[in-house]
Amino acid sequence: SQQGEEDPQALSIQEGENATMNCSYKTSINNLQWYRQNSGRGLVHLILIRSNEREKHSGRLRVTLDTSKKSSSLLITASRAADTASYFCATDPLYNQGGKLIFGQGTELSVKP
Amino acid sequence: SAVISQKPSRDICQRGTSLTIQCQVDSQVTMMFWYRQQPGQSLTLIATANQGSEATYESGFVIDKFPISRPNLTFSTLTVSNMSPEDSSIYLCSVTGEWDTEAFFGQGTRLTVV
Numbered sequence: 001s002q003q004g005e006e007d008p009q010a011l012s013i014q015e016g017e018n019a020t021m022n023c024s025y026k027t028s029i030n031n032l033q034w035y036r037q038n039s040g041r042g043l044v045h046l047i048l049i050r051s052n053e054r055e056k057h058s059g060r061l062r063v064t065l066d067t068s069k070k071s072s073s074l075l076i077t078a079s080r081a082a083d084t085a086s087y088f089c090a091t092d093p094l095y096n097q098g099g100k101l102i103f104g105q106g107t108e109l110s111v112k113p
Numbered sequence: 114s115a116v117i118s119q120k121p122s123r124d125i126c127q128r129g130t131s132l133t134i135q136c137q138v139d140s141q142v143t144m145m146f147w148y149r150q151q152p153g154q155s156l157t158l159i160a161t162a163n164q165g166s167e168a169t170y171e172s173g174f175v176i177d178k179f180p181i182s183r184p185n186l187t188f189s190t191l192t193v194s195n196m197s198p199e200d201s202s203i204y205l206c207s208v209t210g211e212w213d214t215e216a217f218f219g220q221g222t223r224l225t226v227v
Contacts, residue, residue: 099209
């Protein structure tokens with residue numbers, strides 16, 4: 001399978017704690033993206049990190065990328081109950097004909113009030 | 114950014130029938146895609162919808178089962194044909210603009226085949 005691996009598959013934390021999700025992939029990439037999905041609905045784009053970047057921040061989100069290990073992590077700081085959702089990483093493979101993303105298996109995050 | 118209207122949002126269908134899902138984008142986009150998300154699973158790409166020509170299907174998906182149309186740069190349809198319970202999934206339309214930018218997704222169509 002070309003899909004990446006994510007761990008953990010499920011994560012349960014208390015409000016205020018930090019949540020870290022990891023993603024590994026198999027091929028060289030143009031970029032790696034993180035998405036959020038609430039209750040099986042559409043995906044919302046969170047952050048994109050390009051292959052020549054190592055770290056990126058957006059609000060309470062911090063993403064790292066290690067292309068030598070073909071891995072990425074998403075950190076959500078000071079989590080809130082509203083962060084409860086499924087989180088997916090997706091890679092845009094190198095030499096891709098634009099936009100064909102390969103998704104990881106996802107992490108189901110539960111944030112308890 | 115792009116706003117995508119996808120309909121229907123959900124449907125319950127009898128086996129052997131077909132369902133057509135529509136995807137309307139509020140701006141002209143280069144690339145449009147259809148994904149399937151089986152229960153509890155991740156997203157799998159079905160095909161790239163090409164404007165004015167036949168869609169490009171991924172391994173394991175065929176045109177007879179999933180015919181796709183894209184008559185212009187803002188609209189596409191996916192038909193799930195001769196449905197069986199195994200087709201019960203969420204189907205999502207996605208678009209991208211320029212190379213190396215994020216994708217935008219419709220709200221998905223939750224299909225249940227009984």
